[in-house]
Structures are given as structure tokens and as C-alpha cells.
Amino acid sequence: MGLEKILAISGKPGLYEMNAQTRGGFIATSIVDGKKISVNLRHNVSVLSEIAIYTYTEEVPLGEVLQKMKEKEDGGEAIDHKSSKAQLEDYFAEVLPEYDVDRVYASDIKKIIQWYNLLIKNGFTDFSKESAAENKTKDEEE
Template sequence: MGLEKILSISGKPGLYELTAQTRGGFVAKSIIDGKKIAVNVRNNVSLLSEIAIYTYTEEVPLGEIFKKISEKENGGEAIDHKASKKEQEAYFAEILPDYDVERVYQSDIKKILQWYNLLVKNDFTDFSKGEEKTSDEEE
């Protein structure tokens, strides 16, 4: 399972895994405690696979940023999302040096670090967007 099944639900802490669709929305399971909740179509829901971060040249998918953090930390956790603003910005600049400082806010960086650490703590390390396209470059 890649990031296409991981959700952020506005007004609810943590991340959720999409488990089933219903007539009026869907059922999601908390990654933190495993509790299932019914989510109405009126809730503001974001799929992590659809989130991207602005750079000066392009938008980088969140999955790629998670992969870069994972490579930097050898699969371990990143710095704490409660670290100081300067520490978080310096850390994020190491991961994505050309991120657009005007459009990527401190709260965005904090949320990215929090989400990454939450996923790693719960043994989620597949940061792909879903079905990976195979290439013939390995020949």
C-alpha cells in the first residue's frame, strides 16, 4: 500500500488509512490507534499522494520528500515536529534545498515532519504514489 490510501482529515489529529467506501463517504482507520471512523463527504480530506510542495522550479510530490527524509535518516525518524522553527527550516532545507520559502510555511514543514515520523513509527515505509511504472533502464 502506498500513499494513495493514506488520508489527512481536517479537524482530526493524525493520519488515517482508507478502508472502505460508503454511500455518504467512507470508513477510515486511524494509523495511531486503529480505531475506525465514518467520514462524511463534507469533511475536508486530503490524500497524501496528491499533496505536493512548492519549489522554485516545480512541485515535488510529498512521497518524494518522504523518500528523501528516509534516505537521510536511514529509514529512521526525522527531527521532532516540536523542534524550534530554525531547526525545522534548516532540516527541511537539507531535504529540499530549493523549496519556495515564500509559499511553504513553517506549519507545512511541521506537518510534513509530524506525518513522516507518524508513518515511520507505525512501520509504514512505502512512500510511493501507488503502482510504480517499470522502466527498462535497469538492463
């Protein structure tokens, strides 16, 4: 499962995995507690593979940032997302030194760290978009 199946739904805590599409939206399963919910098209939904972080030179895909966090933590959890603003910013600067401090807010950093810890805690460790595309190609060949 790649980041293209992981969703953040506004107004709903945590992350969700997209299961099936329906006529008016889709069915998603909570990564935290496994409960299924129906999401209609009026909800504001973000697919994690489509999110990017501003830097001074380019936009870095969220998957790359999460991968850098994983490498920094040797696959373990990062600092607590409830840490102070200064601690969160210092940590994020270690992971992505060139991030744009004017356009990436502390609330964004907090959410990214929270998502990372949630994914790691629930056994999701592959943040690269390429491997998901490679797996799809391998499946098609078989």
C-alpha cells in the same frame, strides 16, 4: 499500501487509512490507535499522494519528499516536529534545498515532519507512488 490510501482529515489529529467507501463518504482507520471512524463528504480530506510541495521550479510530490527524508535518516525518525521554527526550516532545507520559502510555511514543514515520523513509527516505509502502481499491475496479471 501506498500513499493513495493514506488520508489527512481536517479537524482530526494524525493520519488515517481509507478502508471502504460508503454512500455518504468512507470508513477510515486511524494509523495511530487503530480506531475506525466514519468520514462524510463534508469533511475536508487530503490524500497524501495528491499533496505536492512548492519549489522554485516545480511542485514536488509529497511522496518524493518523504522518500528523501527516509534516505537522510536511513529509515529512522526525523527531528521532532515540535522543534523550533529555525531547526525545522534548516532540516527541511537539507531534505529539499530548492523549496519555496515564501510559499511553504513553517506549519507545513511541521506537519510534513510529523506525518513522516508517524508513518515510520507505524511501519510504513514505502513512499514511492510508482511501486504502488507496479504492485497493482502485478496483481492484475496474476
